[in-house]
Amino acid sequence: MLTTRIRNVDTDAQADAGMQSLNEPDFKALVDSHPKAIMLTAQDGSIAYVNDQFERVTGYRQEEIVGHNPSILSSGMHSREFYIDMWQSLERDKRWEGLIWNRRKNGETYPQWLNIYPVEHEGGAFYTGVFMDVGELTANDERLAALAYYDPLTELPNRTLFQEFLKARACQREPADRCFAVLFIDLDFFKSVNDLHGHDYGDRVLKQAAVCIQGVLRKGDLVARLSGDEFAAIVELQEPSEINAVCERMASAFRKPVSVDFREYFLSASVGAALYPRHAESASDLLLKADRAMYAAKTAGRACYRVYSAEESEQGQHQQMLSEALVASLKVAPEEFSVMYQPQYDLRSGAMVGMEALMRWRHPELGAVSPGEFVPLAEQRGLIHELTEQLVRCITRDLTRHDFGTHGNMRLAINISARQIADDRLEVLLEPFFTRLQLAGWCPELEITETHLMNLSPRCLDKLRDFGKRGVMVAIDDFGTGYSSLAYLHALPVHVLKIDRQFVQRLGPDSRDSRIVSAILGIADALELEVVAEGIETEAQKAKLQELNCHRGQGFLMARPTPLESLVRQATSG
Template sequence: MTWDNQQSIYSQPQPPEILVADGDPRLLNFLASLLRQHGYRVAEALGGHAACDALRARPFKLALLDLRMPDINGLDVMAYAATAQPDCGIIAVSGEKGFTSVSRALRRGALDYIKKPFDPEELLETVRGVLGQQSLLQNHADMQSRLEKSEALHRYIVNSSPDIVFMLDQSGRICFINNKVQSLLGYAPHQLIGARFSALLDEQDAARGSHAILDTSVSSDNPRTLEVRMKSRGSRKANRHFEITAFPIDPNTWPHPSGARDQLASQRARFYGTARDVTERKEAEAFINFQAYHDLLTRLPNRALFKDRLNLAITQARRNGQKLAVMFLDLDRFKVINDSLGHAMGDRLLQAVTRRLKSCLRKGDTLSRFGGDEFTLLLPAIHGEEDAKQIALKLIDTLSAPFRLGGHEVFVGVSIGIAVFPNAGESLDQLIQNADIAMYHVKGRGKGDYCFFSEAMSTDTANRLSMERDLRLALERDELRVFYQPQVCAKTDRVLGLEALVRWLHPERGLLYPGEFLPLAEETRLIGAVSERVLAMACQQVGQWIDNGHETLKLAVNLSPIQVEQPGFVDNLMQQLTRHRFPTRNLEIEITENVIMSDLEQISHKLRELAEAGVRIAIDDFGTGYSSLNYIHRLPIHTLKVDQSFVQDIRNSDDGACIVNAIIAMAHGLKLEIVAEGVETNAQLDYLRQLGCHQVQGFFYGQPQPAEHIARLLGELARPTILA
């Protein structure tokens, strides 16, 4: 026999096992043989005791019981079988002429009977009929059990759903709703049966929600989805937001469950729907929207919202021939208080100032926090400058009283610049800028006052003040960018290092170069913040390239005199490197000779600390400063950078290159690295190679480029293509 044949045999269902019990051994053997000949599995029991033992030992599909057995009669065996095997079918076998015993057997649960003497075909037909009847009963019981389990599972799934599940009748009344309504809204499901669904909706959404659900144009293929607010039970609970999806039910195809209550609800149901709680999402959206248009510290409108309202006010003023005023407010002495008492106290002061300023406003005025300690105020629909003047005086007066901050009594004033539409500007930007210019004029003449913008105010001064303000905001708005210029090995054309150079992506003037804003940054003492920002961005970017396989790549950064002269310069620099996990051996700081000679002793001490930590020191623009070279022996100098003005004098064998010759020769003698800046031509590069210059940088290898261009260049690690 093959394995396939064995599988087919094993997979066939076993024939039912039948118990035959009789007190006559001859008749018992005959019955058993007859049934076996027709494929049944048969167990024989001689007498009632043996029948009970067999029923106790294993299950049977059917039992043929002689009603008159000598030890225990068939009726008693039937009683035992009803307890031991209630699913076993019984056929009563009787040799009596009357039907009394058979009738009793049928009343006690026998499915059929056979009279002795019996016809074999009649017996087999009876057995087949009873087995078929049992199979039908079993199938019905199994189906009923599966149906009950399915309904129980469906009920469990519906009641365990994270959404409210409901059914409505033709008039919009609730005929079913799951248990989720209790945990979300506080209503017990039975309390809502028969109530209109609209009673659950917020008054403002009731009509819209009911009409949308009962709309005849909605179908199961195109359900209606809408967002509504639903009432919570109890006045203390806020209404919640739900996303409802509903569609009509076809009563001809809708299944009807077996439970009476569920069946009634299913018969009445004409609409089915779910309600998903989206309260958290709506609150998050509202918070995000608030964040987008408000300052979180003061809860005031921010710059974006202020500009939107100002733009609308300008349109209305132009249409109605009215005037409006824009005020630019800057707090006096705020920086002193913030630095003295700390940022937490500074934040509390800004909140207190906001409360006082708001108390002076009219309905319809817009006060916004523009940034830092600067505020802007929109006064729509004024009659003239006198109205704005009165508001300004009121603002100045309200801030003149002292503030109590954590046991401290502090004073803070305000300087106010005012621009009136249309005389001081007809556009949004003009009004804000001119109010800002007027405010700086107040600052220049003593603070604590107000001033209207006029054309007589210096345009140059205004531009400078505007640039200073923009630079402060640039640090807050992350407008500074870092470009990199490769430092290339003169022999192999391999990129050895990158000099980080700052650029300012001004929102209105485009990309600004260092010469256009660094002098102002030095003058306003913003250079430290600018340098720290550049170093942070460069460490992060170059650090990634170092981690990606360019272990020896050097980062060169320029440091301003103000930054180097700070007492905590070394600690701040090392903390930044630690914060960004940048290896000190890959950093080279560039300082000028003038910085060194301004305080040689102090600078020497700081540079030695950095050199001991592994940081390399380079002298930038070498040869353009002090002529004394004594400091080179006293300082841990690693690199000299030849100024580009000397490199530009190289003209093949022109004598103008003598300074370059001398600097390179001196660097070789002192065993220092030499970097030539401003290399633009192949002739300059060949000349520097002949002199033994170690590294070069300049437009010959490309202008300073953003990180994405440098990433492609580093991927080649060969002589790069000249960048545009």
């Protein structure tokens, strides 16, 4: 229970009066009928009385325990500093509440939630300890409604109880060759399960995910559900090097589908780990660093694990800062976003035949943020639709302000995320935008990265076909970096292949990349697709593409991304 300090009493008579008062029938009946375990200690530090529930929880009968010091119950798992803090809190606040590990009569250690407070009864002064064995609680226990220490869905400890377990564990003094780790586990893309199948199925998937997590760990490890799709665990280790194998098993457990009611749900898990005492010694720092390591795993592509490192943590903090700034800018500072336009040219005639709209973000404190940073971040944080809204707004504004003149069905290409195609908001946003472009004589074009396009569902592909029927071109961006099969490519509702810049930059007379580009052009010709080469930076690259009969091209050699106003001036002056 607790190691009680010996208190001075004014007189032996006062102490005797207090002990006598504990034997009064009314007091005894009240204490014995209480649903929680109760222990009263006298001011001399000895146990004065325990109730029936105390006997059930600890295994000690009243005649075995009364008169002893509460240290008989100590598990030895808490440091001296733990008890000093407890007493300081008790003296300052007249109460202490928290998780403590104690030992039953049979030697078993167990966690109890303990409240200590002073009481006076019939002239006697006591400290009362009221506790329950939280290890026995389940989500069906009516006491949980008041205590709320367990997650009712998964029946795992919740964040509050986990933090108390972690505090207690961090206070223990282990041999130098022993340590433990905190894991932070986040289920990737769980939101899509709720969105597609409803929260009832989502809850069932979460329950099964909790079972998967528990199945990876060993007896003695502790798992908790912190919130939503976030879990945490305290993992006991013989040596620090074991953590990599544990994390790998955890990430691997979610690389196969989660089965619920004969249906399979494909999730993955990002796992972060922090080691005690290598990375931190306090409970709060351990959980924080495990969280940062988990975020590093997400940044690395998800479905993997990371053990905490200061360097990755610094990068993660930068990403978090950038994410918060992006959210704020999208909501309240649309003026920070603009669009640059990179012309595309017919490689045979040299005429401008279209342009690609490229998003730009300039933050007042962070300065110009690279699209290579903020676009993937918007995808990861579920902000890509809001970013596309800003893209459409900026293009609409530019086309309203600047008349490009007669352009004869010139292409205007925008990039979208494959994940957006399943989002009904995309069609609501793009349909009036494309109609406006077409009325003004532009030909809209959607660019989607090859790797993501290969994973689209039949429903999403049908949406792309519908766009095509309405005169919208569909382009595969970064072609050559994915794994398209000819059969699948033939079935895709696409009109344009954009050759990735890495092949263009290595073009040469006899290079393998020249043969790859030639093969792509052959495939495109067979499937009646148009080809655009990206990243043309030298005359040699341009000449080689012309020799290979590539249709269109864009790159710094011909024109850098520029405001529409500048392109209008060039067109009118030319």
